Amino acid sequence: MSDATEFRDRALSLGLARVAEQAALASAKLIGRGDEKAADQAAVNAMRTQLNLLDIAGVVVIGEGERDEAPMLYIGEEVGSGNGPAVDIALDPLEGTTLTAKDMPNALTVIAMGPRGSMLHAPDVYMEKLAVGPGLPENVVSLTMDPATRVMALATAKNCAPENITVCVLERPRHEAMIAELRTTSCAIRLITDGDIFAAIAAASSEVGVDVLMGIGGTPEGVVAAAALKAMGGQILGRLHPRNDEEKKAAIALGYDLSKVLTINDLVSGDDAFFAATGLTDGELLRGVRYDAYGARSHSLVMRSRSGTIRYIETHHRHDRLSAYSSDTTK
Numbered sequence: 001m002s003d004a005t006e007f008r009d010r011a012l013s014l015g016l017a018r019v020a021e022q023a024a025l026a027s028a029k030l031i032g033r034g035d036e037k038a039a040d041q042a043a044v045n046a047m048r049t050q051l052n053l054l055d056i057a058g059v060v061v062i063g064e065g066e067r068d069e070a071p072m073l074y075i076g077e078e079v080g081s082g083n084g085p086a087v088d089i090a091l092d093p094l095e096g097t098t099l100t101a102k103d104m105p106n107a108l109t110v111i112a113m114g115p116r117g118s119m120l121h122a123p124d125v126y127m128e129k130l131a132v133g134p135g136l137p138e139n140v141v142s143l144t145m146d147p148a149t150r151v152m153a154l155a156t157a158k159n160c161a162p163e164n165i166t167v168c169v170l171e172r173p174r175h176e177a178m179i180a181e182l183r184t185t186s187c188a189i190r191l192i193t194d195g196d197i198f199a200a201i202a203a204a205s206s207e208v209g210v211d212v213l214m215g216i217g218g219t220p221e222g223v224v225a226a227a228a229l230k231a232m233g234g235q236i237l238g239r240l241h242p243r244n245d246e247e248k249k250a251a252i253a254l255g256y257d258l259s260k261v262l263t264i265n266d267l268v269s270g271d272d273a274f275f276a277a278t279g280l281t282d283g284e285l286l287r288g289v290r291y292d293a294y295g296a297r298s299h300s301l302v303m304r305s306r307s308g309t310i311r312y313i314e315t316h317h318r319h320d321r322l323s324a325y326s327s328d329t330t331k
Contacts, residue, residue, distance in 0.1 A: 012056070012113065012274055015054045016111055016113060016275075017315075019047055019050040019276065020111055020277055020278040021315055023043040023044075023046045023047040023109035024109045024278040024279065025296060025317065025322060026042040027039045027040075027280055028288075028289035028291075031107075031280065036100070036101045039100045039101060043094040044072055046093075047093045047109065047111065048073050051079040051080060051089070054080050055080065056080035056081070056086075057078070057084060058078065058080040058086075058089045059077070059086075059087070059089065060076065061075065061090055061122075062119065062220040062223050063075050063089075063091060063220075085116075087114065088115070088117065088119040090111070090224045091112070092221065093109055093110075094108075094109055095107065096108060098193065100280055100281060104281060105282055105283045106281065106285070107195070107281040109277065109278045110224055110277045111224075111276050112228070112273060112275045113227075113274045114272055114273040115270060115272055118269045118272070118273070119227075120223050120262070120267050123250065124220070125241065126240075126242065126243055127216065127218065127219040128215070129196070129214070129216070129238050130143055130212070131212065131225065131229060131234060131236040132213075132235050133204035133232065134204060134232055136154075136157050137157060140235075141154055143239055143261050147178050147181045148181050148184055148185050150212065151185040151187045152185065154212055158211070162185045162186055165187040165211045166209060166211050166212075167182055167189050167190065167210075167211065167214055168189075168190045168199040168213045169182075169192070170191075170192055170215050172215075178215065182214075190210055196213065196217040200213050200222075200229060201225065201229070203234065204234030205232070207284065207285060208284045209284075216241050219238070222238045222262075223267050224275075226267035226268040228277075230275075230305035231308060231309070234264075236264050238266075239258075239259070240258050240260075272305065272306050274305075277301045278298050279298070279300070286299045294319065295319035295320075296316075296319070298314070299312070
């Protein structure tokens with residue numbers, strides 16, 4: 001088995017782009033069809049097939065669930081040819097199953113990769129998250145601050161008024177009190193129905209117009225987002241937030257400290273993470289899959305933390321070669 005230093009092969013970033021692309025192409029025919037499960041399964045099938053074409057010895061650490069809950073891309077599943085570097089893989093084959101089923105913006109296929117042991121093996125509980133973009137002092141905002149104080153601190157750091165700050169929040173009943181407090185600062189609030197990986201990236205991107213992500217969402221999504229933010233120079237903080245006593249007991253039994261504030265380096269350690277996402281439906285960050293006379297076009301984002309590079313890739317897929325299950329590694 002190769003050692004971790006071989007993970008620095010830059011070609012892996014293009015390999016991940018292909019994985020995300022094929023998952024998006026496989027799900028694209030199900031956009032607006034109202035079948036969340038079918039769209040998700042199509043992405044899972046395609047992503048797994050493409051991962052197994054990569055020369056890696058991969059283990060899924062963030063995936064579709066525990067082995068007894070998911071037939072493929074389950075936590076602990078080994079993927080890849082087994083001949084390359086040992087890596088951790090965190091993925092969300094379809095972030096935004098509801099967005100896809102309803103043909104709503106910002107559905108993505110998402111995958112991240114790092115050297116073996118670099119990614120938090122996150123429990124399936126919620127996490128309180130706080131994400132901001134690059135160019136800000138470390139710990140400019142914190143989870144110990146109340147939401148209004150975070151807005152004021154961010155406005156001071158950006159040398160602007162609070163009303164010029166935009167906060168992205170998942171629209172959920174659990175966030176009603178936070179939203180009410182944020183309103184007192186006169187900041188703008190971008191409410192989203194799904195997709196807090198997108199929201200974390202949006203907070204670090206100059207393309208979207210979001211300054212900060214706040215709120216409670218999935219812990220696995222926090223790990224995936226951390227890989228992207230590493231490349232972008234952003235910051236993310238998290239704290240586990242079990243939904244009930246059963247989840248709390250399970251997390252504690254697994255050795256997790258529920259009071260600990262997790263930094264970006266706790267979520268993804270080191271400086272060798274790759275991240276790739278492909279747009280499935282049109283969004284502010286990426287365009288969705290489009291069909292034309294040639295075949296299909298996909299729009300992807302590929303990032304590498306070591307170099308800090310962020311690449312946007314538009315790929316044209318010829319109609320007679322459109323197969324998410326192709327074994328052709330030159331595709």
